[in-house]
Amino acid sequence: MHDNAVFSHKVLPYFLIAPQLIITLVFFIWPAGQALYQSFLIEDAFGFSVEFVWFENFIYLLEDPEYWNSVRVTFVFSALVALVGMILALLLAAMADRVVKGAGAYKTLLIWPYAVAPVVAAVLWWLMFNPSMGVLPFWMDLFGYDWNHYVNSGEAMTVVVIASAWKQISYNFLFFLAGLQAIPRSLIEAAAIDGASPFKRFWQIVFPLLSPTAFFLLVVNIVYAFFETFGVIHATTLGGPGSSTKTLVYKVYEDGFVGLDLGGSAAQSVILMIIVITLTVVQFRYVEKKVQY
């Protein structure tokens, strides 16, 4: 007699996990392997000659100031998207948490943007910020400000950050609101009796209790800003003006599909892959452990 049920089948377990396995192999391992292999090659644009060059693509990349500019742009962009998205979401969540009447309606409205596809969101903001027909530049013009994100790199960055963060606010809002509602009211009341001002109550009681949520969102937002904002950038600034909004992902696309430098583009994807893996490890490792209490 066995304590547990034991299945003698050898094939069945593999059969059962096959769908997941096949999807991972076909859509992740295979392309990743392909990219890794390709990053060691230099090909001409028409595929007539292929040369195996080991790490030459990587060395070239790391010596290229354009690449380092893209790294800098990505970090600034991600930090801004994460900060703007999280701060506004926290503010909205704190307010929605206090609303008594019509709370459901507010929440629904605030969650909607998340259902909008990134490209659609980008087109929306592209129209609103369009220097020749957009409503926002029109208003700014009334105040004497001449908006043109096609020439001003700071303004271009502002547009892509706003368009990217706008979508993410909904997601962050949901998590922050859930986090806020999980904090017992009596804790805040106890702090009020203990003489803490509303400001102190928020920063000394509420915020530390939200810190696990905030850390989780920070990682998720950075991953989002790194890898899921291609559509936004492609629809608004095309990475310009100059290279001022050319993030790492956008550069992969441009070098590979526009510039047809397949080897260099593949090398960049490999570096991005390493970044994703690192971020995932950080998330798994610390999201659960790095809790404030």
Add this chain to the structure above:
Amino acid sequence: MATVSLKNINKTYANGHQAIENLNLDITDGEMLVLVGPSGCGKSTSLRMVAGLETISGGDLYIDDVRVNNLEPSERDIAMVFQNYALYPHMSVYQNMAYGLKNRKVPKDEIQKKVEKAAEILEITNLLHNKPGQLSGGQRQRVAMGRAIVRNPKVFLFDEPLSNLDAKLRVQMRIEIKRLQQEFATTAIYVTHDQVEAMTLADRLVVMNEGNVEQVGPPIELYEKPATQFVAGFLGSPAMNFLDASLNGNRLTLSPDVVLDLNDPNLPTGAHDLEVVLGIRPEHMEACDEAGADFTLSVDMIEPLGADTLLYGYFPGTDTLITSEQPGKQQFKRGHRLALRIDRERCHLFDKATGKRLGS
């Protein structure tokens, strides 16, 4: 050292629900006042209004003759112990207890002295550097108490502080709270739905029902002379038996066979077929021989509790289930016919229409 006065306090919620109607209470210095009642009776709301966590819709609240209606909770110099303890989970026990003092800008060395002293009194010195998550229910309760006493406030407010503890710990902490409150001689308001807790802790007891005060007084007085049928039914365990009856002068008719002559000069004179309710506690019906008995109870259910045995059965000729408490040493069987005599001195009569007490 403080007195608390509630004068015509009202609480009406935005949806029009009136939680408290004209509440008047005077709490003297050093007194432990217990608010007790079923859920939704307004006891917690009243306490939260004293704390300043709930706005006061009407009336005046005084602490030490200062009107505090519009003061922030922190300005009222009160300390509150919550049902779920409300300890800050990310702070150590020490930080939890020190938080209120720190916000009041008390010097660091003084905070340390006060926290250490409070910890010593509550025997939690060895826990000062733990986080609340590492403590047991009883220990958390002590920390919550500690947070209240370090500040040496004018008034302690307790909002069902023992409901989350298991039965044994509850009894232990009940005694502890009583001891601490007497030691500090601090005015305290204590809210509970547990009548045993209420009876044992209170200097004075307030029984509330549906936003109104039913009766105020020392626990024993409320137990012996409940002013309304509600108070009579709420206090005492097992609960008081109620029997419909009609009153003619001093003559109480419970059923055609059971008629009692009461010797109460304070009963309304000239009562004629007045519909009343007789309240009699299970322990106030004595087993006796058939000759001296008022009625015979056919025992339907038996609950032996050790010291006492509870017997349940229908009052003859009615469908009212009544309880009788008998000494535990006797053995009873289902179907046993028990001759009982109602103690005339311990009868409580209530007007059936108003629920108010009749006679003395």
